[in-house]
Amino acid sequence: MPLYRDEAVVLRTHKLGEADRIVTMLTREHGKVRAVAKGVRRTASKFGARLEPFMVADVQLYEGRSLDIITQAESVGSYGADITTDYGSYTAASAMVEAADKLTEAEASLQQYLLLVGALRSLARREHGASLTLDSYLLRALSIAGWAPSFNDCSVTGAPGPHSAFVVQLGGVVADAVAPPGAPRLDSNTLLLLSSLLTGDWAAADDADERTRSQASGVVAAYTQFHLDRGLRSLEHVDRRTTA
Amino acid sequence: MYDGIVQELIDELGRLPGIGPKSAQRIAFHILQTETFDVTHLAEVLMTVKEKVRFCDVCGNVTEQELCNICRDPRRSAATICVVEEAKDVVAIERTREFKGLYQVLGGAISPIDGIGPDDLRIRQLMQRLADGTVTEVIIATDPNLEGEATATYLSRMLMHLDLRVTRLASGLPVGGDLEYADEVTLGRAFEGRRLVEN
Numbered sequence: 540m541p542l543y544r545d546e547a548v549v550l551r552t553h554k555l556g557e558a559d560r561i562v563t564m565l566t567r568e569h570g571k572v573r574a575v576a577k578g579v580r581r582t583a584s585k586f587g588a589r590l591e592p593f594m595v596a597d598v599q600l601y602e603g604r605s606l607d608i609i610t611q612a613e614s615v616g617s618y619g620a621d622i623t624t625d626y627g628s629y630t631a632a633s634a635m636v637e638a639a640d641k642l643t644e645a646e647a648s649l650q651q652y653l654l655l656v657g658a659l660r661s662l663a664r665r666e667h668g669a670s671l672t673l674d675s676y677l678l679r680a681l682s683i684a685g686w687a688p689s690f691n692d693c694s695v696t697g698a699p700g701p702h703s704a705f706v707v708q709l710g711g712v713v714a715d716a717v718a719p720p721g722a723p724r725l726d727s728n729t730l731l732l733l734s735s736l737l738t739g740d741w742a743a744a745d746d747a748d749e750r751t752r753s754q755a756s757g758v759v760a761a762y763t764q765f766h767l768d769r770g771l772r773s774l775e776h777v778d779r780r781t782t783a
Numbered sequence: 784m785y786d787g788i789v790q791e792l793i794d795e796l797g798r799l800p801g802i803g804p805k806s807a808q809r810i811a812f813h814i815l816q817t818e819t820f821d822v823t824h825l826a827e828v829l830m831t832v833k834e835k836v837r838f839c840d841v842c843g844n845v846t847e848q849e850l851c852n853i854c855r856d857p858r859r860s861a862a863t864i865c866v867v868e869e870a871k872d873v874v875a876i877e878r879t880r881e882f883k884g885l886y887q888v889l890g891g892a893i894s895p896i897d898g899i900g901p902d903d904l905r906i907r908q909l910m911q912r913l914a915d916g917t918v919t920e921v922i923i924a925t926d927p928n929l930e931g932e933a934t935a936t937y938l939s940r941m942l943m944h945l946d947l948r949v950t951r952l953a954s955g956l957p958v959g960g961d962l963e964y965a966d967e968v969t970l971g972r973a974f975e976g977r978r979l980v981e982n
């Protein structure tokens with residue numbers, strides 16, 4: 540199939556030569572694809588903003604020898620413009636696409652695709668706080684990748700919770716009997732918020748206070764950095780201030 | 784893989800922006816095989832550029848002195864600062880002859896995925912220049928692409944509490960491109976039609 544179509548969300552772009560870009564995208568059916576968009580940096584380019592990060596597009600690609608070539612792109616969801624008008628959303632979205640880039644390969648993962656598109660759409664529409672949306676995305680993306688954290692039952696023995704000791708390396712909360720000495724303890728509100736973010740219980744998550752949110756973000760960041768190879772560069776730049 | 788020094792040359796060239804492995808190999812063999820190619824001159828220019836060229840103490844533009852041509856020019860208005868990402872954007876805007884103020888060259892755009900946050904750009908220097916009240920308008924002329932827009936959003940947030948006009952180049956510039964590719968007429972129009980940033 541030298542020519543194929545798919546729906547794709549753009550993860551990142553790299554400049555190539557004078558006016559081209561290499562576009563890394565997560566597609567619905569072909570997994571992660573790196574392809575060349577010719578002439579996109581010229582201001583008269585027909586692709587324009589359609590191949591910028593956070594954009595969802597219907598793309599047509601020509602299978603090349605090393606990299607595929609994008610021959611057409613029609614916008615399906617242009618979330619980029621709405622995301623960049625809020626700095627917190629922009630930094631959150633950057634961390635999401637970086638995580639998606641690290642968590643996906645050439646095999647298709649419809650779940651990862653839908654999760655990312657849903658999270659970007661939610662950011663663009665300002666449905667929930669940007670920082671909360673990012674934390675929820677990270678927990679769920681890591682779960683799809685096989686690293687689901689446990690926030691209730693002991694992740695070592697399976698002993699029913701609640702437990703308060705949280706050990707990133709052990710996969711979540713652990714019973715006191717197996718908790719290493721000095722293991723950090725999380726309060727019940729933080730654990731409740733983390734569970735809500737993991738399951739997508741937004742009514743509960745939106746209610747969480749500032750202190751609880753920031754503690755949960757710390758846990759999610761530590762858990763993410765532990766599981767992702769070399770960590771996420773974007774994470775330290777995420778602007779966690781809530782905007783009115 | 785080639786032997787020793789040839790491969791080293793290819794690797795070095797391949798580290799340059801926009802040059803892939805194939806281009807690196809092509810350039811390397813051009814250097815090796817073309818008799819008229821003046822390697823000494825190229826090497827000298829490279830050395831001199833690294834030695835002499837620096838960033839303007841005030842605006843971050845490239846210069847061979849402490850201050851760039853524009854900052855030294857008494858005819859330029861100190862009341863307006865145009866914020867751009869790179870020195871090449873200064874060249875593009877100068878070509879339009881629309882702008883008579885000074886510049887602030889950020890040295891890039893905010894891109895968390897590349898590990899570039901606000902502190903990695905010359906934003907603090909910009910804030911310092913605004914402290915004494917001489918500047919009455921800041922024109923944000925970052926690239927009309929995602930990182931450029933996000934950088935503009937960040938700057939607007941930093942500047943909105945200050946007593947000055949903050950404007951952004953008119954959206955006549957096609958989105959997704961680099962500022963340096965905008966032709967003079969389009970860029971000139973974008974300057975004239977710059978809009979007030981609200982919030």
Ligand SMILES: [Zn+2]
Nearest residue numbers: 839842851854
């Ligand atoms: Zn200067």
